[in-house]
Amino acid sequence: MELRHLRCFGVLAEELHFTRAAERLHIEQPPLSRTIKELEDELGLILFDRDRRGTRMTAAGVAFLQDTRRLFTVLEQARENAKAVAAGLQGSLRIAISDGAFDQRLSAFLAHCREKEPEIEIRLAEVPLAEQLRGLRSGVFTAGFAYTAEIDADIVAEPLWHDSLVIAVPARHELLVHREVPLHELGNHPLVLCDPQVCEGYCRELARILRPLEREPNVVEHVSSMDMMLTLVGAGFGLGFTTQTKSAFYQRPDVVIRPLASDSAVITTYLLRRGEGNLSPLLERFIIRLRAHLCD
Numbered sequence: 001m002e003l004r005h006l007r008c009f010g011v012l013a014e015e016l017h018f019t020r021a022a023e024r025l026h027i028e029q030p031p032l033s034r035t036i037k038e039l040e041d042e043l044g045l046i047l048f049d050r051d052r053r054g055t056r057m058t059a060a061g062v063a064f065l066q067d068t069r070r071l072f073t074v075l076e077q078a079r080e081n082a083k084a085v086a087a088g089l090q091g092s093l094r095i096a097i098s099d100g101a102f103d104q105r106l107s108a109f110l111a112h113c114r115e116k117e118p119e120i121e122i123r124l125a126e127v128p129l130a131e132q133l134r135g136l137r138s139g140v141f142t143a144g145f146a147y148t149a150e151i152d153a154d155i156v157a158e159p160l161w162h163d164s165l166v167i168a169v170p171a172r173h174e175l176l177v178h179r180e181v182p183l184h185e186l187g188n189h190p191l192v193l194c195d196p197q198v199c200e201g202y203c204r205e206l207a208r209i210l211r212p213l214e215r216e217p218n219v220v221e222h223v224s225s226m227d228m229m230l231t232l233v234g235a236g237f238g239l240g241f242t243t244q245t246k247s248a249f250y251q252r253p254d255v256v257i258r259p260l261a262s263d264s265a266v267i268t269t270y271l272l273r274r275g276e277g278n279l280s281p282l283l284e285r286f287i288i289r290l291r292a293h294l295c296d
Helices: 003-015 018-025 029-043 059-086 104-116 129-138 183-188 200-210 226-234 281-295
Strands: 048-051 054-057 092-097 121-126 143-146 155-170 190-194 218-223 239-243 255-259 266-274
Touching (some): 003 018, 003 059, 018 029, 054 059, 059 129, 092 129, 092 281, 104 281, 129 143, 129 155, 129 200, 129 266, 143 281, 155 226, 155 281, 190 200, 190 226, 200 266, 218 226, 226 255, 266 281
Parallel strands (some): 092 121, 190 218
Antiparallel strands (some): 048 054, 143 266, 155 239, 155 266
């Protein structure tokens, strides 16, 4: 079995169309068909069903695709590590960040890591939570940061720091009579919330906090950024949510930030990592340094 067999298989699995797959691979269709047939013969099974309705993957093909993707992930990591060593580095950490879990504490910690181990490359990727979890399981990511611990048992979630949830209110709004906005009042007003596809973990935590409301929250808009949320709040579309730390960086005359009168209105940032097996020395040092940084 050669890598070219696996590459052809992967492209065909994505396209499920021999002509389109051959075009992507810059080969003719007959050589692609022969390559797939050689792979199936070597495996002793059928990867694709072909008939007049088109090309479909078999159950065996789906299972084989998952394993080949992991293989290519390992090969890509090997390439990155080799390039890092060639550039004078001694390894790399691939860190995923989801739910907008960016914080000045994280910035300070990463700067500390670069100062202590400049020979270690730290690469950051902002991805949706579902992609982060897939990447942690497959090894694409070494670790990640997110706003939720409601994940499967194969991923370890370690709480790091906590931040109060606050509410963004339009200027001259009736809720501004409250120094701390009662949670039950939110059920009477339209809300501008983050898009669950963008901030899945954050939305889970927000749903937990809003669960005591007697009525279903009236969500009038979903947004993908803090700037859009504040723009809609300032225009009077509804109320928005953010954390106390982030609100300090967004001062607007048309939006007022108020705390919530609820002890449960807290957002926690978690470190996520794969739970099985021993930690690599790089990740172990990263976590030890992170825990020590939290105590400073």
